[in-house]
Amino acid sequence: MGTASVSVPPPRRRVLVVDDDPTVAEVVASYLDRAGFAVDRAADGPAAVARAAAARPDLVVLDLMLPGMDGLEVCRAIRQDGPVPVVMLTARGDEDDRILGLEVGADDYVTKPFSPRELVLRVESVLRRASALPARGPWLRSGTLALDPAARRALRDGVELQLTIREFDLLAFFLRHPGRVLGREELMRRVWGWEFGDLSTVTVHVRRLREKVEDDPARPRLISTVWGVGYRFDPEPGADADAGETTGVAADGGGTDG
Amino acid sequence: MGTASVSVPPPRRRVLVVDDDPTVAEVVASYLDRAGFAVDRAADGPAAVARAAAARPDLVVLDLMLPGMDGLEVCRAIRQDGPVPVVMLTARGDEDDRILGLEVGADDYVTKPFSPRELVLRVESVLRRASALPARGPWLRSGTLALDPAARRALRDGVELQLTIREFDLLAFFLRHPGRVLGREELMRRVWGWEFGDLSTVTVHVRRLREKVEDDPARPRLISTVWGVGYRFDPEPGADADAGETTGVAADGGGTDG
DNA sequence: CGGCCGACGTCCGTGTTTCGTAAGGTTCCT
């Protein structure tokens, strides 16, 4: 009801391409895009892990040789949040790489140099094979909030929120870690994928997110500030809705905090 | 004595399966049963709502296509009595269904035709997520005090205390070492991380902490002064130790603070 | 092709919170 006029985007599979070479990444992304995939990109390990955690792609194309973080490590890290099909890019056709890749959980691999068409075929193949598995993530819920990571849709009280990419990722991360204090550094690392950076960026985005999510952004109830430490997402105490105690802290009496 | 030999009484999760097709329902119920769930069944909307209201299942497996009452309506109706995880069965993997499911409050969905094994996996996954949250990190408790280090939350008699960083860390340290005298130097080292420093800092902070924690800060019962040595945190002396474990210092796990 | 607009990262001024220390007063032990 209500939001009818919005034309539903086709259920495009989302692929995360991880490669530090801009040229390679560009070509791969381009081909995948033309093949009908929604392509996300990351240039290094931490960024890849962050984006994978935030966006939950249907498949990851992962270069084995990455600066800083090893590709295998990245693969492991990504897989820790759930099973995701991975197609690896390896420099040589060595058995070594193949073994390593398969060991770590890659579903297929392509050796450089490769034809983009072949890569697309492999991706499609792996996805076809994996479509029978529980790959697509469920919904995230807490109180009156509901997020659909796959469709990148956010609802509050059944009303769609118009969130930007960063805002969505940030909120999704909060929903995945309810009731826990998340420091700015941690958020910067796991949502932005930056190891260093101006932490005020986080502050500002939290502020903008509050603007859209909170009833009274000046007195936030969902994303509360923990002074000197960071922010904490709390399941709704329930001022308006009846349902909502799924994850709630039972013994809560005084909601007065301001 | 008597009930010793009984290994944990099976806390079987109860699942309500709602499907008008007896074959589907039978298969699903069978698999869920074998997976260790207590299965209840309903063939149509009204029956489902009634059984859900009566039995309060831990999860509902709900067919979207039901005779008479719409599956979405059923979902809404069931949810009105409280938040219950719902796994939807949909005919096609349409975005439409996905969006509807999101709006109506489902937690996951499976498209027909589906493998019963996958459904079981989804059910377990949703349940795991729903029940894992309250059992988050270990709390520090003692008497009427309860600290949640991960959330940086402090409760006394279920009422939240407004502690600053230092106060929280200090209290947490006391709770981790109940009944032991802690010298100012030691506190300065392990709470502040300073090797040297004005010890009166500790004194003042203990005072400020007492102000918020003690009933009568002038006559402290929790954090008592040991003259010439330091302070000692005592698990509450009688009268109020009603809440289960008096001194449940959970697994350590290492210092969080730095 | 150029202008418009949204998203994003950064910077700055301001009000608030927290912290460490200093300065008396009080209690306790010898």
Next chain:
DNA sequence: AGGAACCTTACGAAACACGGACGTCGGCCG
């Protein structure tokens, strides 16, 4: 009684969060 340890209060400085605003980049539309 004397001295040391402890309590209490007060205050300045620093850290912190917030809101507003600006410049840039990229996509979209005219």
